[in-house]
Amino acid sequence: MSLFDDHFAAKNAASARAWAMDEEKKQKEKREPAPPKMGVCDKCHKEALLRSYRSRQTDVVDGAASFGVVVKHLCEDCAPKSRREKDAEVPQLTNKQVKNLMRSAKKGLL
Numbered sequence: 001m002s003l004f005d006d007h008f009a010a011k012n013a014a015s016a017r018a019w020a021m022d023e024e025k026k027q028k029e030k031r032e033p034a035p036p037k038m039g040v041c042d043k044c045h046k047e048a049l050l051r052s053y054r055s056r057q058t059d060v061v062d063g064a065a066s067f068g069v070v071v072k073h074l075c076e077d078c079a080p081k082s083r084r085e086k087d088a089e090v091p092q093l094t095n096k097q098v099k100n101l102m103r104s105a106k107k108g109l110l
């Protein structure tokens with residue numbers, strides 16, 4: 001084996017090892033989602049147990065589109081749901097909307 005081959009083989013083995021470690025890390029992340037943490041929800045600003053969600057975002061600034069991944073910390077109520085769940089979901093009224101409805105009803109507007 002020449003010196004070159006030896007060097008090449010060592011380099012190759014190192015990158016293969018790095019790749020394997022990376023894959024292992026990815027698998028681990030997939031298996032164990034981050035535990036919820038107490039904090040303030042990005043959407044409703046309530047203090048609750050939060051999970052972080054990565055979402056793709058497209059921004060158009062001055063006519064130029066930029067793509068980015070935004071990490072949001074959301075409570076269970078605000079957590080993004082799968083499309084199927086979303087379709088089945090009955091729209092919920094917020095407390096404010098309910099109060100407004102009650103007020104309207106009292107005034108005989110309904």
Ligand SMILES: [Zn+2]
Pocket residue numbers: 041042043044045046074075076077078079
């Ligand atoms: Zn929330």
